[in-house]
Amino acid sequence: MTKKDVSLLIGNGIVITLGSPNRVIEDGGVLVRDGVIEAVGPMKILRRKAKGARFVDARGRVIMPGFINAHMHLYSTFARGLMPKQPPAENFVQILERLWWPLDRVLTGPDIAYSCLIPLIDCIKNGTTTIIDHHESQGFQKGSLDVIEKAVRATGVRSCLCLGLSDRYGKGRQGLEENIRFAKKIRAKKAKGDDLVSAMLGLHALFTVNPKTLAQSVKTAKQFGVGIHVHVAEDKADEVANRKKYGMSVVERLHQAGGLGPQTIAVHCVHVDKAEMRLLRKTGAIVVHNPQSNMNNAVGVAPIPEMLAKGILVGLGTDGMTANMRDEVRVANILHKLAKKDPRVFFVESCRLLLENNAKIASRFFQKPVGVLKKGAHGDVIILDYDPPTPLTANTFLGHFLFGLCGAKVSTTIVGGRVLMKDGKLLGLNEARICAQSRRLARAFWKRF
Numbered sequence: 227m228t229k230k231d232v233s234l235l236i237g238n239g240i241v242i243t244l245g246s247p248n249r250v251i252e253d254g255g256v257l258v259r260d261g262v263i264e265a266v267g268p269m270k271i272l273r274r275k276a277k278g279a280r281f282v283d284a285r286g287r288v289i290m291p292g293f294i295n296a297h298m299h300l301y302s303t304f305a306r307g308l309m310p311k312q313p314p315a316e317n318f319v320q321i322l323e324r325l326w327w328p329l330d331r332v333l334t335g336p337d338i339a340y341s342c343l344i345p346l347i348d349c350i351k352n353g354t355t356t357i358i359d360h361h362e363s364q365g366f367q368k369g370s371l372d373v374i375e376k377a378v379r380a381t382g383v384r385s386c387l388c389l390g391l392s393d394r395y396g397k398g399r400q401g402l403e404e405n406i407r408f409a410k411k412i413r414a415k416k417a418k419g420d421d422l423v424s425a426m427l428g429l430h431a432l433f434t435v436n437p438k439t440l441a442q443s444v445k446t447a448k449q450f451g452v453g454i455h456v457h458v459a460e461d462k463a464d465e466v467a468n469r470k471k472y473g474m475s476v477v478e479r480l481h482q483a484g485g486l487g488p489q490t491i492a493v494h495c496v497h498v499d500k501a502e503m504r505l506l507r508k509t510g511a512i513v514v515h516n517p518q519s520n521m522n523n524a525v526g527v528a529p530i531p532e533m534l535a536k537g538i539l540v541g542l543g544t545d546g547m548t549a550n551m552r553d554e555v556r557v558a559n560i561l562h563k564l565a566k567k568d569p570r571v572f573f574v575e576s577c578r579l580l581l582e583n584n585a586k587i588a589s590r591f592f593q594k595p596v597g598v599l600k601k602g603a604h605g606d607v608i609i610l611d612y613d614p615p616t617p618l619t620a621n622t623f624l625g626h627f628l629f630g631l632c633g634a635k636v637s638t639t640i641v642g643g644r645v646l647m648k649d650g651k652l653l654g655l656n657e658a659r660i661c662a663q664s665r666r667l668a669r670a671f672w673k674r675f
């Protein structure tokens with residue numbers, strides 16, 4: 227673990243601030259002190275302010291805020307290359323029953339630790355500096371969030387964590403207790419000024435959570451002032467099961483239990499109807515879109531353009547498919563163009579999900595703003611190896627972003643003033659050793675699966 231830099235000047239680059247207004251500053255820099263941004267502006271001004279600060283030279287390349295992943299599953303690593311014994315799943319419920327549920331039942335503490343370290347390293351390499359994670363491990367719940375927190379602190383990626391509780395194996399109460407224990411612990415750390423890790427209350431999805439557990443979960447979330455992070459109408463099966471058993475849609479059931487509000491993240495919402503959209507809008511709830519996962523599971527196309535038109539705050543996540551948010555934004559752009567058969571749609575919107583809305587969303591779960599370069603925000607900064615071939619201004623930025631910066635290499639990643647990667651080299655992490663240990667654990671894990 228490297229020591230946190232007290233004072234850091236990231237400069238000599240083209241600064242993209244994001245936020246409102248998004249500014250593009252030629253020969254600009256960002257001054258970070260004690261993990262927080264003190265100033266953003268032209269180098270000629272910053273040099274005077276930054277006396278004694280360590281200098282990170284961007285060499286004329288692009289300096290911008292780190293990316294945010296609004297829905298991640300760090301625990302999914304050991305599925306990579308796993309060969310299920312059963313025939314290929316024909317639908318979403320079978321995907322859960324044949325892959326994800328058996329997988330999360332046999333994860334041990336060390337499995338979780340290494341399952342997390344690998345994607346966290348990928349986050350650093352891809353400039354993802356904040357993640358909102360949703361964990362599941364039915365066979366090892368108590369203490370599982372501590373294991374993830376340890377991996378997060380070792381790598382330095384800002385993270386909001388929860389355990390997705392579920393009654394599918396009768397362990398909902400145990401899952402709730404783990405969420406409570408962790409929320410208490412994080413509350414005490416926040417009181418001391420630590421904002422690297424946050425906590426939410428996780429629910430798997432309403433079709434595996436019974437009314438008693440749901441009521442207790444909502445009560446607990448309110449008591450601890452934490453948000454609820456839940457999969458909503460990812461597949462038609464979730465809607466069908468809730469309507470059949472409870473006579474209500476998924477969003478109605480969540481609303482009736484008091485579980486919708488500005489701190490609620492409703493993930494996917496592929497199969498929500500107009501009434502459900504109205505409830506999401508009315509309560510200020512957050513929706514997170516995961517286009518690659520939705521396409522991969524063949525669950526459908528979420529009505530994101532419609533939700534944005536209604537004023538719902540929609541962000542972008544990867545659902546564990548990747549740690550690279552720039553892959554996800556490119557897929558979001560082309561998916562909705564194809565779905566609508568209209569080349570005019572979703573160019574601006576796809577960028578807005580990642581670059582504006584994810585910042586708004588994450589800023590609800592951390593004490594200081596993230597995803598923007600401005601005074602008082604967390605010092606989460608990346609350098610992209612991009613030399614613009616056409617004029618790069620605030621007006622032309624989105625074109626450069628989707629068709630240039632999205633393919634550029636991330637050279638430097640900084641979180642809270644701590645340099646995690648410099649000039650393509652990870653600092654304080656032995657990636658080869660971590661991968662070797664991960665392979666050893668995965669081999670034994672696959673035998674148990």
Ligand SMILES: [Zn+2]
Binds near residue numbers: 360
């Ligand atoms: Zn998910």
